[in-house]
Amino acid sequence: MTFGSIPLDQFTDTFSTTTELSSVALGGRIVAVSDEFFAEAFHLLLVEPAPSMKGQFGPNGALYNGWETRRHNQDHDWCIIQLGIAGTAVGFDIDTSNFNGNEAPEASVEALYAADGDPHQKDTRWKEILPRTPLGPNSRHLFSIAQTERINYIKLNMYPDGGIARFRVYGHVTPVYPSDRSFDLAHVSAGGRVEFVSDQHFGVGSNLILPGRGKNMGDGWETKRTRVKGHKDWVIIKLGAAGNLEHVEIDTAHFKGNFPESCELHALCSDHEIDWKAQQDEELEWILILPRTKLGPHRQHYFQLENVEDRKFTHVRVTIYPDGGLKRVRITGRRTDTSTAMIEPSGGAMNAKLSAVPEESDSQRTELIHAAMIPVLPLTPEAFGPFGQVLQAYGDHNAAPKGTRITLANDGTASKFHKLSLLSSSYPADAGATAGISIYRCKPLEEIAADGSVNLTALERHPYTKQAFIPMGCGPGEGLSATADKYLVVVAKNGEDDRPDLGTVRAFMATTAQGVVYDTAVWHQPMTVLGKSLDLACVETQIGDGSGLDCEIVRVEGIRLQVE
Numbered sequence: 001m002t003f004g005s006i007p008l009d010q011f012t013d014t015f016s017t018t019t020e021l022s023s024v025a026l027g028g029r030i031v032a033v034s035d036e037f038f039a040e041a042f043h044l045l046l047v048e049p050a051p052s053m054k055g056q057f058g059p060n061g062a063l064y065n066g067w068e069t070r071r072h073n074q075d076h077d078w079c080i081i082q083l084g085i086a087g088t089a090v091g092f093d094i095d096t097s098n099f100n101g102n103e104a105p106e107a108s109v110e111a112l113y114a115a116d117g118d119p120h121q122k123d124t125r126w127k128e129i130l131p132r133t134p135l136g137p138n139s140r141h142l143f144s145i146a147q148t149e150r151i152n153y154i155k156l157n158m159y160p161d162g163g164i165a166r167f168r169v170y171g172h173v174t175p176v177y178p179s180d181r182s183f184d185l186a187h188v189s190a191g192g193r194v195e196f197v198s199d200q201h202f203g204v205g206s207n208l209i210l211p212g213r214g215k216n217m218g219d220g221w222e223t224k225r226t227r228v229k230g231h232k233d234w235v236i237i238k239l240g241a242a243g244n245l246e247h248v249e250i251d252t253a254h255f256k257g258n259f260p261e262s263c264e265l266h267a268l269c270s271d272h273e274i275d276w277k278a279q280q281d282e283e284l285e286w287i288l289i290l291p292r293t294k295l296g297p298h299r300q301h302y303f304q305l306e307n308v309e310d311r312k313f314t315h316v317r318v319t320i321y322p323d324g325g326l327k328r329v330r331i332t333g334r335r336t337d338t339s340t341a342m343i344e345p346s347g348g349a350m351n352a353k354l355s356a357v358p359e360e361s362d363s364q365r366t367e368l369i370h371a372a373m374i375p376v377l378p379l380t381p382e383a384f385g386p387f388g389q390v391l392q393a394y395g396d397h398n399a400a401p402k403g404t405r406i407t408l409a410n411d412g413t414a415s416k417f418h419k420l421s422l423l424s425s426s427y428p429a430d431a432g433a434t435a436g437i438s439i440y441r442c443k444p445l446e447e448i449a450a451d452g453s454v455n456l457t458a459l460e461r462h463p464y465t466k467q468a469f470i471p472m473g474c475g476p477g478e479g480l481s482a483t484a485d486k487y488l489v490v491v492a493k494n495g496e497d498d499r500p501d502l503g504t505v506r507a508f509m510a511t512t513a514q515g516v517v518y519d520t521a522v523w524h525q526p527m528t529v530l531g532k533s534l535d536l537a538c539v540e541t542q543i544g545d546g547s548g549l550d551c552e553i554v555r556v557e558g559i560r561l562q563v564e
């Protein structure tokens with residue numbers, strides 16, 4: 001069993017392309033331990049370096065941020081660890097920081113793969129992957145080994161007893177992919193890896209692809225403040241597998257006063273490894289897949305991607321303006337073959353055809369379009385920003401869109417989120433339009449296909465007024481006995497031909513804790529609820545004579561919405 005000791009100054013060169021498979025941040029956990037009298041073994045897997053607790057004492061003795069066992073073991077101590085993600089190991093960091101005089105004199109490492117539950121200390125499948133080797137006090141010990149087979153459990157042995165502060169197993173994820181659905185291609189468990197960051201002064205870029213949403217600002221990617229006008233920072237993520245991309249989640253959890261003003265995404269397809277320090281950017285064909293888009297505080301943002309139709313990508317660059325922090329980036333898509341950068345058009349491309357306007361009304365027009373499946377993403381203020389405003393309260397006032405004025409109201413019994421939207425209209429003075437509030441009692445969509453999709457059948461717009469829809473509850477009497485808890489919000493930008501640009505269709509799922517305001521003349525699907533009926537209050541200005549001044553409708557065919 002050959003292994004090498006690695007000098008600390010070669011850590012990056014040796015392990016920068018690996019993943020810390022044992023980290024608690026990936027779900028690494030202590031399965032069993034022979035003894036942890038002075039300090040518990042879970043410390044071994046913590047992300048942060050071990051702080052000194054010098055001079056601090058507990059009932060059992062001096063306190064240590066590490067694993068420390070009783071003295072005078074006649075054999076050895078051991079600790080069984082389940083890796084956060086199964087993979088192949090290529091090296092370790094056995095760190096005895098702060099242990100001096102009580103450090104573990106020697107250590108060895110064993111490993112196995114078990115799919116039938118946690119292994120026992122004497123399981124016959126244990127295989128030594130680092131032989132018994134000496135350790136010194138208060139220092140990190142890096143080792144490289146020949147890449148192992150796929151493993152998911154590790155046993156760290158200490159001879160005969162003592163303390164180790166941190167134990168990090170470095171290797172490569174061996175992902176297990178879903179066969180027939182979209183998933184986060186960037187996720188660390190999918191084999192995703194952050195290959196380059198422009199700056200990671202407060203929080204490392206590799207945090208972006210970790211599981212979960214973390215516990216505080218410290219487990220996100222955060223750059224230093226910049227004072228240079230026009231500055232930006234970026235990370236480059238290598239996807240765990242090449243894929244067709246669909247949508248992205250940008251999470252600014254815990255970043256409330258230092259979230260980026262906006263972000264932008266590009267994607268690339270490369271069939272070879274790229275040395276990002278040496279690579280000239282202009283030699284690469286980066287495709288813009290999310291134009292510069294505003295971000296908000298402490299929130300999961302969901303955006304549909306652009307220019308991804310029938311394209312395969314291997315890398316995504318996330319750019320933030322001007323600086324700040326992101327918690328996670330989730331890049332949802334489907335794995336592709338490894339054949340070419342482009343996948344032959346499958347007929348799924350959008351071929352918009354305009355057919356003759358039916359004679360029954362000059363405001364009804366039919367747009368024919370080949371099938372395109374539009375993802376339906378959770379409704380967030382920033383993603384809906386180009387089309388209107390989202391009406392909702394915020395548990396954490398710091399998560400409200402920047403600039404929202406929030407005060408106490410109702411004699412101090414309510415928080416008031418002031419003027420989340422301003423209503424306006426621009427009818428001709430003599431049109432006789434009046435502002436009012438109506439109620440729409442919407443019946444639920446009946447036909448949801450087996451694949452969880454529904455048709456987009458129409459888009460409408462109101463040329464002279466904004467229009468607000470606010471869900472109402474249920475109740476006895478004339479109220480609904482039960483209501484839907486969500487409804488569809490589907491919008492599109494206006495094309496150069498003054499018809500909906502069907503390439504800009506965006507679909508959102510709103511909860512009934514959210515209202516929406518469509519900006520004037522924004523194309524949108526007539527209100528569509530799912531599951532049960534729903535009453536919606538509608539605030540708008542209207543003439544109400546059914547003329548085209550109030551409302552234009554176009555019929556749409558072929559676009560599917562992925563509602564489930």
Ligand SMILES: NC(=O)N[C@@H](O)C(=O)O
Binds near residue numbers: 038060062063068102
């Ligand atoms: N943690 C601690 O107190 N350890 C020492 O007392 C020792 O090594 O026994």
